[in-house]
Amino acid sequence: MKNIVVFLMLVELGITCPGAAAQDLFQSQTLGELPPQMMMPDPAEPMPNDSSSVMLPGELPEVSGSTVPAQEPLALPATPAGDPSPSWGYFTGQDLQMFECQPALLESTGTWLRRGFWSAEIDAVLANRIFDRRPVILFVEQQTLNNLLIRGDKPGVEGTPRLKVGRFLFRDQTNRDHTAEFVAWGGGNWSQEGQLDGTNLAVPFTRDNGNISFDGAQSSQFEYDSSFNSFELNYHVKQRLLKDRMELEPSGHWVRRAQPSRPYSFLAGVRYFNLNETLNWNAFGIPDADDDDLSETGTYDIEVSNDLIGTQVGVSSTYETARYSLGAHAKGGMYLNMVSLESSFNVSGDVTSGNTSLEEDNIAFIGEAGVLGKYHIRPNLSLRVGFEVMLINHLAVAPSQIDFNPSGRNSISTGSDNYYIGGSLGLESYW
Numbered sequence: 001m002k003n004i005v006v007f008l009m010l011v012e013l014g015i016t017c018p019g020a021a022a023q024d025l026f027q028s029q030t031l032g033e034l035p036p037q038m039m040m041p042d043p044a045e046p047m048p049n050d051s052s053s054v055m056l057p058g059e060l061p062e063v064s065g066s067t068v069p070a071q072e073p074l075a076l077p078a079t080p081a082g083d084p085s086p087s088w089g090y091f092t093g094q095d096l097q098m099f100e101c102q103p104a105l106l107e108s109t110g111t112w113l114r115r116g117f118w119s120a121e122i123d124a125v126l127a128n129r130i131f132d133r134r135p136v137i138l139f140v141e142q143q144t145l146n147n148l149l150i151r152g153d154k155p156g157v158e159g160t161p162r163l164k165v166g167r168f169l170f171r172d173q174t175n176r177d178h179t180a181e182f183v184a185w186g187g188g189n190w191s192q193e194g195q196l197d198g199t200n201l202a203v204p205f206t207r208d209n210g211n212i213s214f215d216g217a218q219s220s221q222f223e224y225d226s227s228f229n230s231f232e233l234n235y236h237v238k239q240r241l242l243k244d245r246m247e248l249e250p251s252g253h254w255v256r257r258a259q260p261s262r263p264y265s266f267l268a269g270v271r272y273f274n275l276n277e278t279l280n281w282n283a284f285g286i287p288d289a290d291d292d293d294l295s296e297t298g299t300y301d302i303e304v305s306n307d308l309i310g311t312q313v314g315v316s317s318t319y320e321t322a323r324y325s326l327g328a329h330a331k332g333g334m335y336l337n338m339v340s341l342e343s344s345f346n347v348s349g350d351v352t353s354g355n356t357s358l359e360e361d362n363i364a365f366i367g368e369a370g371v372l373g374k375y376h377i378r379p380n381l382s383l384r385v386g387f388e389v390m391l392i393n394h395l396a397v398a399p400s401q402i403d404f405n406p407s408g409r410n411s412i413s414t415g416s417d418n419y420y421i422g423g424s425l426g427l428e429s430y431w
Contacts, residue, residue, distance in 0.1 A: 109258035109322045110241030112379045114177065116430030119166040123384065127422030128157050129190045129226065136399040138207065138281060139220050141198035148196035148220055150399050157422060160188035166236070177238045181267075186229030186274075195221040201283070203404070211404040212352045214298040218285030224398065226277045232312075234269030241320055258322035267314040267331065273366060275306040275418070279398035286347060300345040302398045304412075308364055310335030325374045332367035339396045341412045345404060356401075356408035364394040374428065382428040390420040 132152030139148035162185040169178040201220055203213040214220065242259040249255055283298040314331025339360045346353035370388030377383055393416075400413040 108241070108244045110175070110243060110261070113241060113322070113376065114238075114430055116380060117168045119164075119168070119179070119428070119430045121162075121164040121166075121384065121426060121428045123162045123386075123424040123426030125160045125162050125185070125388070125422060125424045126157050127160065127188075127388075127390075127420040128153070130419040130421070131226075131395075131397050131416050132399075136207075137204050138222060138402075139196050139198075139201045139214070139217070139283075140204060141196060142200050142202055144198065146196060146198065148194055148201075148222070150194070150222070150224055151192065155190055155192040158188040158190050160186060162424070162426075175240050177240060179236045179238065181232075181234045181236050181269075183230070183232040183234070185231075186227070189225055189227045191223070191225045193221065193223045195219070207402050208404040211406065212347075213404045214283035214286055214300075214347070216285075216287045217283040217298070218295070220281070220283040222279065222281040224277075224279050226275070226397070228273065228275045230271065230273045232269055232271045234267045234312075234314075236265060236267040238265040239263030241322075260319065260321050262317060262319055265316045265318075265329075267312075269312060271308075271310060271312050271333065271335070271366070273306075273308040273335065273392070275308075275392070275395060277304050277396075277398040278302065279402075281402075296348045298345065298347045300343070300402065300404075302343040302401050303341070304343075304396045304398050304401060305340045306364075306395050307338045307340075308335040308366065308392075309338075310366075312366070314368075323376055325376075326371070327373075328369075328371050330367070330369040332365065335364045335366055337362050337364040337394060337414070339412050339414055341396065341401060341409070343401055343409070352406065354404065354406045354408050356405075358409065358412050360412045360414070362394055362414050364392065367391045370424075372424075380430040384424070384426045384428050386424045388422065388424060391417065392420075393417040 130153045135147075135149040135151050137147050137149045141147070162183070164181055164183045166179045166181040169180060171177055197219045199218065201217045202215050207213070208215075239261075240263060241261045244256050244258050246254050247257055279300070279302040281300040284295070286296040286298055288296055310333050312331050312333030314329065316327055316329035318325050318327030320327070339362065341356055341358045343356045344354065368388065368390045370386050372384060372386035372388075374382045374384050394414050395416045395418055396412050396414045397416040397418075400416060401409065403409055
């Protein structure tokens with residue numbers, strides 16, 4: 001009799017052991033581990049109630065009085081025909097997995113946005129250049145009061161390309177990305193030209209300073225060109241979005257939503273900025289001082305270059321969601337401006353001429369500010385549109401170097417402030 005009781009006890013333990021082991025495995029999952037893959041049971045098939053039944057793979061044991069909540073599959077795109085398991089390979093390339101007994105993607109929006117070791121931003125920048133609020137008058141027609149002038153707010157909008165390439169370095173303990181970035185911008189040419197015909201043109205005193213100039217000419221024209229190129233190397237620290245949150249809808253379904261965040265970013269780096277300008281001014285029909293029956297031709301050619309090199313710092317603040325973002329940014333720094341000037345003027349058949357070749361250094365400032373909006377077409381591809389302003393002061397511009405001094409200029413005029421105001425449109429990508 002005793003042997004029969006012992007045998008029955010061993011049989012009972014052998015039958016109940018698999019169910020207990022499965023239950024312990026399910027309840028031992030922690031937040032720091034990857035949950036096991038599970039298959040949802042078919043709702044049409046009832047769960048086995050007999051504890052002696054053999055459990056099928058992927059089924060959960062039914063425990064009396066268990067507080068484990070009911071499992072629900074995550075709403076995902078339809079799976080291929082013949083595949084009974086719901087798949088979330090659309091998001092992660094893995095099969096459906098459960099987390100804390102609730103369906104949720106194991107990757108936060110703050111992680112899959114801006115993911116990649118490399119990034120690139122390419123923009124088409126349309127900007128209007130302003131270098132003087134007042135026009136520079138070259139000639140005045142004394143009878144009609146018509147003027148030949150260079151407009152300080154012309155020629156209008158000019159397009160320039162801008163490219164930024166970034167390399168991810170590391171992510172710190174406060175969830176900030178550290179990156180190195182290189183920015184190249186430039187290639188635009190702000191050009192304007194003009195012509196004036198008259199019977200007795202005169203150069204204003206503010207231009208020739210009382211020296212012999214192109215006074216009395218019958219016709220005049222000019223061509224003025226300005227262009228810049230900019231190169232930056234920055235160290236950028238960017239905060240990321242907060243972790244996603246799970247929200248319970250009134251229908252009883254859990255949904256995952258990104259938390260709107262206001263991340264900040266900071267940068268520091270070095271920059272080289274080059275501004276080149278040329279002015280070619282010609283006058284025709286200038287009276288000959290010795291013989292009134294003859295006329296002369298005058299030319300004034302000016303080339304000026306500003307080479308700025310220095311350091312800069314910047315900051316930005318953004319309101320960011322899973323689909324779009326809107327932010328403001330600003331950066332600026334002090335620069336050493338190495339200015340060079342080459343100019344010459346002459347009047348044919350006359351000894352009136354002058355040449356200037358100078359180099360000077362001064363301190364300049366470059367500042368940028370703007371507003372930028374992004375729409376995330378895909379997690380690694382965004383459409384960008386923005387409005388921006390750039391200020392550069394203490395520059396030498398070509399029209400300010402006119403003085404008709406036969407012995408050449410004694411110094412370079414570097415008191416011009418250049419403003420570039422416009423918008424940008426482009427794409428941003430990570431890989």
